[in-house]
Amino acid sequence: MEIKDLQKAVDDWANQFEKPYFEPLSMMACLTEEVGEVARVMNNLYGDKKKKGDEEERHLEEELGDLLFSIVCLANSNKISLEDAITKKFEKINKRDINRWEHKTNNK
Template structure:
């Protein structure tokens, strides 16, 4: 599925099952909540915390939830995420094409 197709599918789902989009401000709050849930799983899987009883490793599910709400916000605000992602690649390439190659922190081997 392309990003454009994902934006279309989310829009279709909202119109068929979701009644309407939540307000942009509500969706921003929901996005923050979803990022927090992703952070919790990351902290337990890759950080120093352990899973609580009943919690599960659902990293992909949490990432998909973040993406879903981000797509909702893009749809609501008229953003073409495919176009914006391409612009981001171009910006990062022109700005950072050599910067990371010359960063000694990135070339240092982990022990």
């Protein structure tokens, strides 16, 4: 699925409701909650805070999907093209940050 198709799919879903998107600060809170849920899974998997015995197992893929959905909602409600946004990000990392990290050499 291309990014513009993803944004349209989310928008089509949201527009079935009287109020398609939450207010801006509520969306920011939802996005932050999802970041926290990703952090919890990562901490359970790789960090010191392991899952509680009775806690339902959560999967990184699911939480990343939740986070992506929140990002798309925030972009859509602000009429932002995520394709344009990621294009600009690549321009930054391929120009401004081109020598920021050590590149692979051909003999590795």
